[in-house]
Amino acid sequence: MELALRRGFIWPAFEIYGGAGGFYDYGPMGTALKNRIIEKWRRLYVLGEGFLEVDSPTITPEEVLKASGHVENFVDVMVECKKCGTAFKAVDLVKETASKDIEGLSKEEMNKFMREQLIKCAECGGELGEVFDFNAMFKTTIGPGSKRVGYLRPETAQGIFINFKRLQRLARGKLPFGVVQIGKGYRNEISPRQGMVRLREFTMAEAEVFLDPENPKHPNFERMAGENLRLWLARDQEKGVEKLTEVTAGEAVKQGLTRNELIAYYLALTNVFLQGLGIPPEAIRFREQTKGQRAHYSHETWDAEIFTKRFGWIEVTGIAYRTDYDLSRHIQHSKEDLTVFVDGRKIVCHVVEPSYGIDRPFYCMLEHSYTSDGKRKYLKLRKDLAPVQAGVFPLMSKDGLPEKAGEVQETLKSCGFAVEYDAAGSIGRRYTRADEIGTPYCVTIDHRTLQDGTVTMRDRDTTAQVRVPIQNLPVFLLSLLCDEISFESAGEPVKA
Amino acid sequence: MELALRRGFIWPAFEIYGGAGGFYDYGPMGTALKNRIIEKWRRLYVLGEGFLEVDSPTITPEEVLKASGHVENFVDVMVECKKCGTAFKAVDLVKETASKDIEGLSKEEMNKFMREQLIKCAECGGELGEVFDFNAMFKTTIGPGSKRVGYLRPETAQGIFINFKRLQRLARGKLPFGVVQIGKGYRNEISPRQGMVRLREFTMAEAEVFLDPENPKHPNFERMAGENLRLWLARDQEKGVEKLTEVTAGEAVKQGLTRNELIAYYLALTNVFLQGLGIPPEAIRFREQTKGQRAHYSHETWDAEIFTKRFGWIEVTGIAYRTDYDLSRHIQHSKEDLTVFVDGRKIVCHVVEPSYGIDRPFYCMLEHSYTSDGKRKYLKLRKDLAPVQAGVFPLMSKDGLPEKAGEVQETLKSCGFAVEYDAAGSIGRRYTRADEIGTPYCVTIDHRTLQDGTVTMRDRDTTAQVRVPIQNLPVFLLSLLCDEISFESAGEPVKA
Numbered sequence: 001m002e003l004a005l006r007r008g009f010i011w012p013a014f015e016i017y018g019g020a021g022g023f024y025d026y027g028p029m030g031t032a033l034k035n036r037i038i039e040k041w042r043r044l045y046v047l048g049e050g051f052l053e054v055d056s057p058t059i060t061p062e063e064v065l066k067a068s069g070h071v072e073n074f075v076d077v078m079v080e081c082k083k084c085g086t087a088f089k090a091v092d093l094v095k096e097t098a099s100k101d102i103e104g105l106s107k108e109e110m111n112k113f114m115r116e117q118l119i120k121c122a123e124c125g126g127e128l129g130e131v132f133d134f135n136a137m138f139k140t141t142i143g144p145g146s147k148r149v150g151y152l153r154p155e156t157a158q159g160i161f162i163n164f165k166r167l168q169r170l171a172r173g174k175l176p177f178g179v180v181q182i183g184k185g186y187r188n189e190i191s192p193r194q195g196m197v198r199l200r201e202f203t204m205a206e207a208e209v210f211l212d213p214e215n216p217k218h219p220n221f222e223r224m225a226g227e228n229l230r231l232w233l234a235r236d237q238e239k240g241v242e243k244l245t246e247v248t249a250g251e252a253v254k255q256g257l258t259r260n261e262l263i264a265y266y267l268a269l270t271n272v273f274l275q276g277l278g279i280p281p282e283a284i285r286f287r288e289q290t291k292g293q294r295a296h297y298s299h300e301t302w303d304a305e306i307f308t309k310r311f312g313w314i315e316v317t318g319i320a321y322r323t324d325y326d327l328s329r330h331i332q333h334s335k336e337d338l339t340v341f342v343d344g345r346k347i348v349c350h351v352v353e354p355s356y357g358i359d360r361p362f363y364c365m366l367e368h369s370y371t372s373d374g375k376r377k378y379l380k381l382r383k384d385l386a387p388v389q390a391g392v393f394p395l396m397s398k399d400g401l402p403e404k405a406g407e408v409q410e411t412l413k414s415c416g417f418a419v420e421y422d423a424a425g426s427i428g429r430r431y432t433r434a435d436e437i438g439t440p441y442c443v444t445i446d447h448r449t450l451q452d453g454t455v456t457m458r459d460r461d462t463t464a465q466v467r468v469p470i471q472n473l474p475v476f477l478l479s480l481l482c483d484e485i486s487f488e489s490a491g492e493p494v495k496a
Numbered sequence: 497m498e499l500a501l502r503r504g505f506i507w508p509a510f511e512i513y514g515g516a517g518g519f520y521d522y523g524p525m526g527t528a529l530k531n532r533i534i535e536k537w538r539r540l541y542v543l544g545e546g547f548l549e550v551d552s553p554t555i556t557p558e559e560v561l562k563a564s565g566h567v568e569n570f571v572d573v574m575v576e577c578k579k580c581g582t583a584f585k586a587v588d589l590v591k592e593t594a595s596k597d598i599e600g601l602s603k604e605e606m607n608k609f610m611r612e613q614l615i616k617c618a619e620c621g622g623e624l625g626e627v628f629d630f631n632a633m634f635k636t637t638i639g640p641g642s643k644r645v646g647y648l649r650p651e652t653a654q655g656i657f658i659n660f661k662r663l664q665r666l667a668r669g670k671l672p673f674g675v676v677q678i679g680k681g682y683r684n685e686i687s688p689r690q691g692m693v694r695l696r697e698f699t700m701a702e703a704e705v706f707l708d709p710e711n712p713k714h715p716n717f718e719r720m721a722g723e724n725l726r727l728w729l730a731r732d733q734e735k736g737v738e739k740l741t742e743v744t745a746g747e748a749v750k751q752g753l754t755r756n757e758l759i760a761y762y763l764a765l766t767n768v769f770l771q772g773l774g775i776p777p778e779a780i781r782f783r784e785q786t787k788g789q790r791a792h793y794s795h796e797t798w799d800a801e802i803f804t805k806r807f808g809w810i811e812v813t814g815i816a817y818r819t820d821y822d823l824s825r826h827i828q829h830s831k832e833d834l835t836v837f838v839d840g841r842k843i844v845c846h847v848v849e850p851s852y853g854i855d856r857p858f859y860c861m862l863e864h865s866y867t868s869d870g871k872r873k874y875l876k877l878r879k880d881l882a883p884v885q886a887g888v889f890p891l892m893s894k895d896g897l898p899e900k901a902g903e904v905q906e907t908l909k910s911c912g913f914a915v916e917y918d919a920a921g922s923i924g925r926r927y928t929r930a931d932e933i934g935t936p937y938c939v940t941i942d943h944r945t946l947q948d949g950t951v952t953m954r955d956r957d958t959t960a961q962v963r964v965p966i967q968n969l970p971v972f973l974l975s976l977l978c979d980e981i982s983f984e985s986a987g988e989p990v991k992a
Binding site (some may be wrong): 038 | 630
């Protein structure tokens with residue numbers, strides 16, 4: 001985190017005004033990295049899987065969220081200290097002070113548990129009141145007066161459901177069809193204390209797959225059938241067993257571990273996505289939510305979790321079987337006909353929803369890529385995701401080297417590479433800086449460059465160097481970033 | 497607009513619940529187009545100009561917006577009907593009912609004007625009350641209770657100013673340096689009635705250029721010095737003269753039409769950007785705001801305006817000289833030292849801010865690209881910005897043509913092109929669909945394809961067709977999209 005702060009990845013928002021819990025700023029490196037995660041996701045779902053992408057407002061009139069059940073159900077159970085008045089999310093307080101998970105318990109059960117375990121205020125040790133519901137949506141009013149209540153959306157999904165008719169027409173009636181939305185979501189957390197893991201404002205990438213419940217199949221399931229999944233089944237959790245079931249997506253369907261093929265497909269696709277961010281397979285698992293843990297709209301939910309040193313396993317993606325809950329509720333509340341005809345049957349589509357947080361995987365990537373080998377600290381980010389793809393350094397600030405380096409920088413920029421020119425400090429310090437932001441390749445312009453038109457290129461992970469002709473740089477860099485050639489084959493090796 | 501709705505560019509949000517003024521959904525085509533506008537802007541400012549990009553929260557604690565002056569000054573002057581209670585923005589009501597512009601008048605002057613001109617309620621003809629201020633920020637509370645007031649940000653800029661210290665360090669102290677932010681902004685309009693031109697939630701791309709007021713120069717001004725600008729000077733507006741002054745950016749500086757070189761540089765860069773969206777030069781002008789029109793923080797502001805058939809000239813970009821207003825206010829309110837040392841002087845940086853709306857240029861692009869030549873309707877979008885870059889059509893749904901077309905689609909997709917496969921209806925109808933979403937090229941797979949491996953490629957603007965070998969498709973398509981080759985040179989011409 002020190003490095004993330006210092007190098008401009010991320011920092012607490014509103015610092016000069018004392019900060020505000022649950023809000024972070026992405027600095028220049030963080031914004032670039034986050035944008036690359038989003039682009040990778042978009043390529044996977046929109047270009048690759050052919051999903052339609054929409055972009056709807058974050059402010060949402062109350063009617064929509066009454067229909068979706070969020071006004072009633074999107075609540076956190078909170079408890080206040082009778083003495084100092086500090087508010088806590090009951091689940092968090094118990095987890096912090098007694099290391100117990102009371103998620104999914106009823107309010108009565110929570111009160112009983114907290115009384116029996118003598119849970120006290122974490123701030124002052126005072127006695128706690130009874131637990132009560134707090135709606136976790138940010139509330140506002142639309143227009144002058146307080147005529148129309150609105151909320152900041154708790155998920156992007158509703159912006160898709162309420163446009164079902166238009167979208168289904170654009171998808172030309174075929175089922176299943178998928179729609180995505182990437183954007184901000186909000187949750188007015190009671191007292192967020194867990195850094196980037198518990199945010200009040202976050203970026204989500206959600207996909208809604210509309211399907212015929214009588215035919216919950218993926219037309220290209222075989223593409224994912226062989227993908228290995230590590231599943232933590234609800235039945236094992238309920239027995240208190242932390243045992244993972246390792247199966248392929250195809251086997252998961254055969255054994256009935258997932259309700260249908262579509263769910264297994266998106267578990268597998270999520271696996272592909274998270275590994276594509278550079279998360280190792282052994283740090284990814286899929287936890288099936290128990291009945292008490294599921295959201296009000298879900299009949300089956302899997303949480304993709306990533307292991308982190310700092311927070312343990314954290315949820316980064318939820319794959320929920322939302323059934324016809326949302327569309328049926330909107331039919332009922334809006335009086336619009338959102339049914340479709342399939343093979344002569346009039347149906348309300350069911351929905352499988354893979355919903356991705358972007359901020360948590362971002363954090364996980366930083367943690368997993370951080371490498372310290374005693375001598376060096378560097379971010380071993382996947383090369384295609386690094387915020388800066390190449391550093392360009394003049395060896396010295398004289399003899400025309402800065403000018404030549406400037407030319408190299410311009411050439412690479414004009415080819416679309418994210419390049420950083422750096423002439424400050426010793427070459428060693430510049431390598432250190434590049435390593436710490438995960439720049440995979442550094443190009444140094446020296447006196448030999450002026451004679452024979454070659455430069456040195458350095459590999460972040462091995463610190464090996466090769467000598468490359470300037471005119472080959474763009475093609476080599478592109479091939480290296482896509483893992484199409486090995487670094488050693490890119491040029492004449494340089495002895496350290 | 498009919499086409500924009502039908503083809504999935506844009507539609508009013510929350511339609512099935514009766515809609516909500518000032519909110520729009522971007523459909524699949526609209527989202528793709530909007531994303532391309534954002535990418536183009538990002539390439540220009542971040543890759544091209546080397547600005548740092550940050551991403552800060554949309555919810556902003558009140559302290560920040562008190563310091564920035566928005567709690568006090570971000571107000572719309574409104575007026576209510578005494579009879580039916582309908583609320584209006586005074587300026588809009590007078591513009592609509594009396595075709596007069598009262599922007600910039602004091603509240604007393606507005607009251608006087610409305611009394612004298614006998615302005616009545618536009619809904620019921622009833623008598624109006626006195627005008628009064630309405631703060632146009634969406635208000636909410638952070639955390640449980642109403643302890644901490646927050647607002648949805650009215651601009652992204654404050655998220656940059658309050659991080660000045662960190663950003664200046666990351667820019668390593670050089671001046672001028674620039675920071676951008678792309679994201680949502682909000683304005684709780686009183687009664688928005690002008691479609692996409694008056695939104696309550698919008699996407700902005702803002703750049704803040706921090707400079708030494710004693711040296712307001714751009715190190716590469718010569719790059720933009722020759723750019724032609726069409727200026728509508730404040731002095732001419734004050735005289736009631738609608739005369740444009742046409743000068744180069746260099747001349748504008750020499751003649752003192754802009755306060756300094758940096759402002760002229762960003763006027764020119766804005767010109768480049770807007771023309772790069774396909775807006776013709778004669779539909780772009782820069783209007784200098786008169787004193788009464790300027791925001792509370794600005795000493796000089798230019799609005800880039802685009803001419804539209806539907807709304808006349810509309811503002812799409814503001815280039816404001818914010819002086820040291822924001823940093824000084826944050827120094828005062830946060831007690832943080834946001835000064836820097838330059839040549840032994842301790843200064844508070846001044847700021848030039850080019851602030852771009854994204855939604856309005858989007859609308860302007862649709863309007864300007866809409867072409868109807870009697871026989872055909874098509875969107876003449878710039879080829880590099882079209883949502884879909886190539887349509888792929890099997891001529892018939894048999895003889896293996898769909899399979900072959902599927903292969904072509906996969907090849908193009910894997911090269912990163914946005915491709916749409918379409919097998920529905922006659923080939924003529926498919927061309928029509930492609931034309932209406934602005935797809936520049938369509939590739940048709942026919943029986944000859946199976947024999948000699950060639951396909952036809954059709955040009956959106958001319959409907960000319962050439963025959964191209966499949967293996968050359970990716971390179972030809974790329975070269976065509978970048979305007980590197982002419983369509984005719986891409987293959988053997990096909991007689992219509």
